[in-house]
Amino acid sequence: MVNLYRELAYNQKEYVxxxxxxxxxxxxxxxxxxxEFAQSKLDFINKMSISLKEANETIYWLDLLFETKFIDKKTFDNYKSKSEEMIKLLVSIVKSAKE
Known part of the structure; x- marks a missing residue:
């Protein structure tokens, strides 16, 4: 997605x-x-939960970029799918850590 950012910022002049x-x-x-180097189990869960929130936020920005026609359907579907997979992994990690 760093490359997507470059494309949007430098070629399409979309900055926000x-x-x-x-x-x-x-x-x-x-x-x-x-x-990876959390000081406690609670710290680990907290950091992974923040990652989960950020993954969800990523989908929000992808949605907006798609709806405003800065990215096409193929690009949107590709990155959204990857983000959803990341969310599934993070949910699993957080649930396991809490048990």
């Missing part, structure tokens, strides 16, 4: 939604990395 997309999608990975 694409920047928000970039922030949310990079936050997913950053929080997962932080969770």
């Amino acid at each position: 939604m694409s920047k928000q997309l970039l922030k949310s999608v990079t936050s997913i990975g950053a929080n997962i990395r932080e969770a």
